[in-house]
Amino acid sequence: MPQPMIISIDVMGGDHGPAVTIAGADLELSRRPDVRFVLYGDEAVARPVLERYPRVAAASTFHHCDVTVAMHDKPSVALRQGRWKSSMWRAIEAVKRGEAAVCVSAGNTGALMAMSKFCLRTLANIERPAIAAIWPTLRSESIVLDVGATVGADAQQLIDFAVMGGAMARALFQVERPSVGLLNIGVEDVKGNEEVRTAGQMLREADMPHLAYAGFVEGDDIGQGRVDVIVTEGFAGNIALKTAEGTARQVGSYLRQAMSRTLMAKIGYLFARSAFERLREKMDPRKLNGGVFLGMNGIVIKSHGGTDMEGFASALDLGYDMVRNDLLAKIQADLAQYHRGRFGARAEGGDG
Amino acid sequence: MPQPMIISIDVMGGDHGPAVTIAGADLELSRRPDVRFVLYGDEAVARPVLERYPRVAAASTFHHCDVTVAMHDKPSVALRQGRWKSSMWRAIEAVKRGEAAVCVSAGNTGALMAMSKFCLRTLANIERPAIAAIWPTLRSESIVLDVGATVGADAQQLIDFAVMGGAMARALFQVERPSVGLLNIGVEDVKGNEEVRTAGQMLREADMPHLAYAGFVEGDDIGQGRVDVIVTEGFAGNIALKTAEGTARQVGSYLRQAMSRTLMAKIGYLFARSAFERLREKMDPRKLNGGVFLGMNGIVIKSHGGTDMEGFASALDLGYDMVRNDLLAKIQADLAQYHRGRFGARAEGGDG
Numbered sequence: 216m217p218q219p220m221i222i223s224i225d226v227m228g229g230d231h232g233p234a235v236t237i238a239g240a241d242l243e244l245s246r247r248p249d250v251r252f253v254l255y256g257d258e259a260v261a262r263p264v265l266e267r268y269p270r271v272a273a274a275s276t277f278h279h280c281d282v283t284v285a286m287h288d289k290p291s292v293a294l295r296q297g298r299w300k301s302s303m304w305r306a307i308e309a310v311k312r313g314e315a316a317v318c319v320s321a322g323n324t325g326a327l328m329a330m331s332k333f334c335l336r337t338l339a340n341i342e343r344p345a346i347a348a349i350w351p352t353l354r355s356e357s358i359v360l361d362v363g364a365t366v367g368a369d370a371q372q373l374i375d376f377a378v379m380g381g382a383m384a385r386a387l388f389q390v391e392r393p394s395v396g397l398l399n400i401g402v403e404d405v406k407g408n409e410e411v412r413t414a415g416q417m418l419r420e421a422d423m424p425h426l427a428y429a430g431f432v433e434g435d436d437i438g439q440g441r442v443d444v445i446v447t448e449g450f451a452g453n454i455a456l457k458t459a460e461g462t463a464r465q466v467g468s469y470l471r472q473a474m475s476r477t478l479m480a481k482i483g484y485l486f487a488r489s490a491f492e493r494l495r496e497k498m499d500p501r502k503l504n505g506g507v508f509l510g511m512n513g514i515v516i517k518s519h520g521g522t523d524m525e526g527f528a529s530a531l532d533l534g535y536d537m538v539r540n541d542l543l544a545k546i547q548a549d550l551a552q553y554h555r556g557r558f559g560a561r562a563e564g565g566d567g
Numbered sequence: 568m569p570q571p572m573i574i575s576i577d578v579m580g581g582d583h584g585p586a587v588t589i590a591g592a593d594l595e596l597s598r599r600p601d602v603r604f605v606l607y608g609d610e611a612v613a614r615p616v617l618e619r620y621p622r623v624a625a626a627s628t629f630h631h632c633d634v635t636v637a638m639h640d641k642p643s644v645a646l647r648q649g650r651w652k653s654s655m656w657r658a659i660e661a662v663k664r665g666e667a668a669v670c671v672s673a674g675n676t677g678a679l680m681a682m683s684k685f686c687l688r689t690l691a692n693i694e695r696p697a698i699a700a701i702w703p704t705l706r707s708e709s710i711v712l713d714v715g716a717t718v719g720a721d722a723q724q725l726i727d728f729a730v731m732g733g734a735m736a737r738a739l740f741q742v743e744r745p746s747v748g749l750l751n752i753g754v755e756d757v758k759g760n761e762e763v764r765t766a767g768q769m770l771r772e773a774d775m776p777h778l779a780y781a782g783f784v785e786g787d788d789i790g791q792g793r794v795d796v797i798v799t800e801g802f803a804g805n806i807a808l809k810t811a812e813g814t815a816r817q818v819g820s821y822l823r824q825a826m827s828r829t830l831m832a833k834i835g836y837l838f839a840r841s842a843f844e845r846l847r848e849k850m851d852p853r854k855l856n857g858g859v860f861l862g863m864n865g866i867v868i869k870s871h872g873g874t875d876m877e878g879f880a881s882a883l884d885l886g887y888d889m890v891r892n893d894l895l896a897k898i899q900a901d902l903a904q905y906h907r908g909r910f911g912a913r914a915e916g917g918d919g
Contacts, residue, residue: 434809457786483839490832
């Protein structure tokens, strides 16, 4: 039997706080009995909830924190007021101190990222972190990064994202050499901006045993599952992700409207009920809940703030999988290999 | 009865050439009997098709052109080889010479934009053109620009897009003061890049009688129809548009799979057939086919290259509406007003 997996949770994070985070932890325990928790939060709020979930209480240590980061605090304010003492900070710090293998929070994204950077620091050779999202596709799932951490990433940063996203695909999909595409506004070499063109050229020329560069991909290629990993800077990536979420909801609304308009449609709906349930499940955003913060000395998972216990359990699941499949070690190994390749090429004259 | 509306068509444009463009013109004639065409293309290819559509032949003048711009020609190559003589160039030139009120082409977007800029030139006070798309929303429709003409538009260019998009909304939706949002990765002032933050501040401070600035909007707000006009630079805009198209197709695939999996689902489908038809119609990309090139001395409409006669007729329809509703005059009036306001404020000390 493997060692227990310890996950640190900022129980105050998210729109619903402990009511969702602790309930989600309970659900996760029913799925992964070897999981243990280190919980950080306001005792007065969390303790009554914890009493309703004795299984979580038994599998956890609880640490009271006076400060809670609010969902709309600016990152700078959160850092100033919450450093060292907020539940968010201390949950991240548990990873740094080796007391937890991964941290999960449904709190304020900007604050969580600012604190993660400050507390865990970026990896050697990584200038800027990225947030990776798991995107449902017609084939299976793909990884898209960055979805909002690094606005205006430059060519070298895009390459770093490609290497880290590739390592995450190796951990998540168990493929040896994931395919990686650069998000662009066309597939021809001349398309896009300077950064994406330069990154494309660098990726073409790099020789990476764990990454198969597949060229430029366009927005409509993401959902087709054409590549395992889609790399982009944080502005376009965030807009792509939210536009896709919005479009899926929009089509869902059209469908509901259409199916409730006539008696015949309502009868049809009853017959096809299980098919609609299947569709709903397929499109359930709670199943792929969790952005993975990449590029720091430790893994932090950001859950959607508005999710429920199902969704929060998915984020815990994701954290569990990322640790069990050695995400951090894979990232470090792939980065080292990439940089050895660069310096090697340079030492030999760099015409590889 | 109004004057006939003359539309110039590059009949060679698109994946299917005259078979679609001339058939689309025939469909448009059945909807708008007052439309007339100036057609440009290779006589050997177009003439046999034109003979199958005598109504189009009777309502058109045809001009033979030796050169056709290929769908994958680089804009620079298309401009070098096709200037003055290609069917695409001459269709645009017809607008410049006043022989047509609007030009419609299903050809290569980059080439069409390069030739439009070269032939028609940008309007006074406009540095860079934009492509505006009409986006279906839960409320009705919105205008999104730029979807690919100006990668990395700066703050002033974003303002120009806002003014032009507002004018287009006035022409298309018949609203007096359209609401305009800037696409960003969050609604707080600190979010996004320098350009979008500066543009937001400038729009807040500008006093425009024909434009109601509504602040930042996110990717998932577009499909909700929160504002009439969404402004963004061309990279993020193109990715948003294509990601939405891809997601709609993806959900459509899920739905088809679900409805054909079991006998009960198939029976349900039969009952609800008219509802599914309604949904399909609602999501039909041919109905909102056509990107409007804004910012030049003349209007050019880009149809999807892969569309059919229905879709091409929609693009012709859009061109027709844009002219009948005085799009160009509205843009010029709104730009003049905006720049008067700027200079007025500056003269008075600029603290308005």
